[in-house]
Amino acid sequence: MTITFRPACIPDKYSEPFFSSACIGHLVYQRCKICDAPQLGRALCEQCGSLDLLWHEASGKAKIHSFTVMHLAYHPSFKIGDYFSAIVELEEGVRLPVYAGTRDEWGSMQVGDDVVVGFEEGEQGVILPKLSRSIGSDVLPSACD
Amino acid sequence: MSADAFISGLGMTELSREASDSTGVLAAQAVMSSISDAGLKRSDIDGLVITRSGAASEKDLGLFLQRSLGMRNLAFLQVLHGEGTSAIQAVQTAVLAVSAGLARHIVCVFADAPVVPGLPSHKSFGRVKTSRGVDGLRYSAGLFGGAAVYATAARRHMALYGTKEEHFGAMAISTREWASLNPQALQRAPLTMTKYMASRFIAEPFRLYDCALPVNGGVAVVVSAPKYAGSLGQPAVYVHGFGQGHPCLPDSQGFEPRVNSGAVQAGKTAFSMAGITAKDIDICELYDAFSYIPMLALEDYGFCKKGEAGPFVASGATSPGNALPVNTGGGHLSGGYLQGMTPIGEAVIQARGQAGARQCPKHDLVLVSNEGGCFDHHACLVLSPHRR
Numbered sequence: 001m002t003i004t005f006r007p008a009c010i011p012d013k014y015s016e017p018f019f020s021s022a023c024i025g026h027l028v029y030q031r032c033k034i035c036d037a038p039q040l041g042r043a044l045c046e047q048c049g050s051l052d053l054l055w056h057e058a059s060g061k062a063k064i065h066s067f068t069v070m071h072l073a074y075h076p077s078f079k080i081g082d083y084f085s086a087i088v089e090l091e092e093g094v095r096l097p098v099y100a101g102t103r104d105e106w107g108s109m110q111v112g113d114d115v116v117v118g119f120e121e122g123e124q125g126v127i128l129p130k131l132s133r134s135i136g137s138d139v140l141p142s143a144c145d
Numbered sequence: 146m147s148a149d150a151f152i153s154g155l156g157m158t159e160l161s162r163e164a165s166d167s168t169g170v171l172a173a174q175a176v177m178s179s180i181s182d183a184g185l186k187r188s189d190i191d192g193l194v195i196t197r198s199g200a201a202s203e204k205d206l207g208l209f210l211q212r213s214l215g216m217r218n219l220a221f222l223q224v225l226h227g228e229g230t231s232a233i234q235a236v237q238t239a240v241l242a243v244s245a246g247l248a249r250h251i252v253c254v255f256a257d258a259p260v261v262p263g264l265p266s267h268k269s270f271g272r273v274k275t276s277r278g279v280d281g282l283r284y285s286a287g288l289f290g291g292a293a294v295y296a297t298a299a300r301r302h303m304a305l306y307g308t309k310e311e312h313f314g315a316m317a318i319s320t321r322e323w324a325s326l327n328p329q330a331l332q333r334a335p336l337t338m339t340k341y342m343a344s345r346f347i348a349e350p351f352r353l354y355d356c357a358l359p360v361n362g363g364v365a366v367v368v369s370a371p372k373y374a375g376s377l378g379q380p381a382v383y384v385h386g387f388g389q390g391h392p393c394l395p396d397s398q399g400f401e402p403r404v405n406s407g408a409v410q411a412g413k414t415a416f417s418m419a420g421i422t423a424k425d426i427d428i429c430e431l432y433d434a435f436s437y438i439p440m441l442a443l444e445d446y447g448f449c450k451k452g453e454a455g456p457f458v459a460s461g462a463t464s465p466g467n468a469l470p471v472n473t474g475g476g477h478l479s480g481g482y483l484q485g486m487t488p489i490g491e492a493v494i495q496a497r498g499q500a501g502a503r504q505c506p507k508h509d510l511v512l513v514s515n516e517g518g519c520f521d522h523h524a525c526l527v528l529s530p531h532r533r
Contacts, residue, residue, distance in 0.1 A: 009281035068296035069349035074289035093398035097286035111304035
């Protein structure tokens with residue numbers, strides 16, 4: 001059986017640490033050294049425009065900020081029936097879109113639920129965030145370049 | 146206000162779900178139709194503002210349109226891109242240019258041909274994209290197309306304010322009731338709550354009827370200097386006020402970008418310019434790519450309290466014959482999705498008093514809105530058949 005991977009998000013200069021850390025199972029985010037605002041990998045602080053950003057490790061603990069159940073598959077990897085995609089808010093304050101899974105696993109999802117951001121492999125070997133219900137329940141990537 | 150101009154002409158091509166002319170040809174047809182409607186000749190036009198869908202490119206519709214139309218010696222020409230707000234931004238730009246004396250008659254055009262026979266509707270705009278950097282994470286997460294991102298916004302509104310699926314249904318039904326009175330609307334069959342609830346989901350909470358249907362077509366309006374009012378082919382529709390709002394809220398703790406739009410800022414600017422408040426508006430033509438979008442606009446313009454758009458729409462307030470007519474031609478949802486130009490066209494028809502069976506008896510002040518990104522961009526116009 002051929003495994004179809006979810007579409008890759010190609011790292012750029014500013015998000016490279018996010019993806020390379022993901023390869024070793026670490027979820028990282030940026031925090032502005034000037035205004036303390038948290039964000040994902042960008043060149044400038046979204047809130048004060050500063051270039052002085054530092055990477056930090058996140059706990060992976062998050063809450064469901066919002067979500068949708070997709071009933072259309074735009075990519076072969078999503079031809080799995082209805083699937084849940086969420087916007088989660090990490091306890092460090094950053095929000096990011098994360099794939100959850102099928103209705104079997106996530107049918108009871110509600111805004112505000114406690115979840116954990118783990119990882120799984122996507123196209124081209126890029127490691128992508130994947131939602132879990134609890135710490136340790138996700139499968140860490142087996143191989144990274 | 147110092148900006149002073151009026152809409153003198155409106156041109157629309159046939160809307161089609163079949164194979165059609167190219168975007169460029171549809172645009173040219175709409176431009177010629179708008180010039181004829183205004184009672185002008187092509188040689189009277191000295192300005193052109195071109196807008197297109199985010200899925201289209203310069204080769205689909207761009208500066209070449211001037212040459213296609215054989216328009217010589219234009220005094221004003223630009224391609225404008227503001228996502229879903231492009232159409233209203235084009236009219237605003239034309240009003241400013243005419244007011245500044247740069248041109249006399251400027252045509253603003255939008256055309257699109259996303260519908261390809263054999264390609265399902267959701268593939269018209271929601272193509273798989275691979276993006277660089279963190280902005281591509283949405284595709285990796287499975288959030289494709291506008292439906293997915295606006296669905297997460299609608300879900301947030303439900304969680305914060307108790308909005309129900311039936312409330313989105315009420316918006317779709319109200320819009321369909323108006324469409325049933327418009328012979329030009331693409332979808333006119335009656336829609337009941339039972340039929341709405343039984344329809345298939347696209348991206349929960351959105352069902353089929355919460356999503357605008359992509360169409361091929363073009364719309365153009367002519368913006369003219371005030372000294373020409375009364376001497377052209379159609380009743381003048383004056384621009385009393387306009388505004389924009391681009392909130393750009395961070396998507397992080399403490400911010401709620403999914404339930405707040407630029408309508409607050411745009412409305413404040415436009416109403417102040419027009420010397421009115423929301424209470425004075427007779428008709429709303431609000432951008433509705435998805436049912437939730439005009440509902441948030443109703444809140445942010447102040448037609449109802451924050452979080453109460455669901456019950457407001459469910460009360461029937463926006464449907465034919467009631468207090469606040471909204472999307473009187475069937476909007477994008479039932480009328481046809483010509484991104485932002487559909488509401489402008491209907492506003493012009495209502496302000497002129499030419500809407501036939503769906504004409505609102507009171508049409509002194511018509512609010513038109515455009516929304517773009519995911520509540521990142523907002524623009525509006527206040528139109529009136531009366532000179533200020």
